[in-house]
Amino acid sequence: MQIDLGLLNAVIAVAKAGGFREAARAINSNPSRLSDAVRRAEQQLGVRLFNRTTRTVVLTAAGKMLLDRLLPAMNEVESALDAVNKFRDTPAGMLRLNVPVSAVRLVLPAIVPAFLARYPEIKLEIVADSNVVDIFRAGCDAGIRYDEKLEQDMIAVPIGPRRQRFAIAAAPGYLDRQGRPQHPRDLLHHACLRGKYASGVMPEWEFERNGEIVRLQPSGPLIVTVGAAVELAVEAAVAGVGVIQLFEEWLRPHIASGALEPILEPWWTDFPGPYLYYPDRRLVPTPLRAFIDFIREDQQQFFNRGI
Template identity: 55%
Template sequence: MADADLADLDAFAAVARARSFRGAAAVRGVSPSSLSEAVRRLEARLGVRLLNRTTRSVTPTEAGARLLERLAPALGEVAAALDAINSVRDSPTGTLRLNVPTIVARLVLPPIACAFLARHPGVTLEVVAEDSFIDVLAAGFDAGVRYDERLEQDMIAVPIGPRRQRYAAAAAPSYLARHGTPAHPRDLLAHACIRHRFPSGVALPWEFERDGEVVRISPKGPLVASNLDLEVAAAEAGLGVIATFEAALAPALTRGTLVPVMADWWQSFSGPFLYYAGRDHLPAPLRAFVAFLRERARSGADEGPPVRPGRGAAAHPESSSDL
């Protein structure tokens, strides 16, 4: 087939895996219309429909599913062959695509990404920050970052960033002066609280832990948002108690616009992990990134000792009480 056909086949595979023209386009840095045209061109040449398209979904037809099954290994071999050239370079080149939670993009990734890119100027790092749990490989990413309870069993996990983190609760001095300071998580049920809602629509319970006891509560309050800046600003304005990652509250705690609440109940948990499929030939940019993370771990650049993936106290309902 002509050279253009290989690009069209690659475009079809990307859309079929992502089940979305927009999703595939976002990962690849192209327009949805260019992918749509590539698929139409391929379908016209083959004389068969490969994708069923509706306003809400894109799914492979039977012919498309069969083509994708045979095509994926072949495209992988082509990518591996091209990537082998990187083995003779002093520094790898190419694109590394990562899918990470928004909190990781904000608090963990910036110093790591900047140091990595300074060392490997031939690498382009593409990061999509979102809080929906997707199949990152099927969506066209090289790797993802998740916390231990979200790691897939068949993936390789490498620690990234701090190895221990905490959820913290805080409130503005003005709020505490008006409403008093809670001493126990259950006291928050009588307080105004600022909640976070994920794109899925879920607002998770707040978890607190002390001496092996885990308490989960679902408090109420004047604001439920999906933007951390707005949530922190509301807390600083004295609208209620906020509970989130300690690092996200650190600037406000340092300024004194927020003060700690129930610090002896703050729950500690293991830090995030980079995860990727175990395969013999990793793309050179991903291989370099993994080596970079392991070097940081050996040098102690990230705080705390490495923590093995595993479910923490919050995963054991028998040791908790839900309110």
């Protein structure tokens, strides 16, 4: 039986992603092209591989059996091609990273330009996603997350500064009108600008001083989904709408300019920096291996500077 390997790759992408639209995003294609590829694969094989509804795309028994046998074989093909890559003078290939928006803004700018300058034949794609996702379903080689969100069976490599802080601030004009909080519980009487995850979970605001820990769910006029929309909350805080809690590095330029005034600074909490994580497997793709080695060099610089 003859079949185009490109069609099989389309089947794998849809099966991993759980849908045509999701798979199209993962491999930079479009849903209609993938749907057509899967249809042609089914025609060539003479069996249905997916049961489709308007809401779901699920493997049939035949599709599951095919994927169970096909994935190890395709992984071997990828490993064989990557083994040849090691003989190149300069590593080449595609590296896709799934990262939170905070890392795009605060961690990667200090790493990516120098990495791409060193490895000009590596193409780097950043998928910004602040929700916890399976990196395989996202079609990525590795992800950046904080330690409490690491998946099992993953190897974790520190990336970026090893300590970060949550800062809390508001516009001076707002504080002149509403007063300056002296204790975290005073925030229950302030307009607070909140963030929540796509899952609907709204994280608490946490504070700590001299062993006293305070956790709050303050309220306010604006709630944004954690991710790109966070910048709207920052602009609202600068405009005097209310109080914001966010990564210190994100708010620092506004604090330095005087647009925001830090409050409750003795109560600010710190936490470990993020990690690059990737599957625990024997063969790591060459572009990912180059990136891992690069950030380990970067971490040595942080260590030398005591960051």
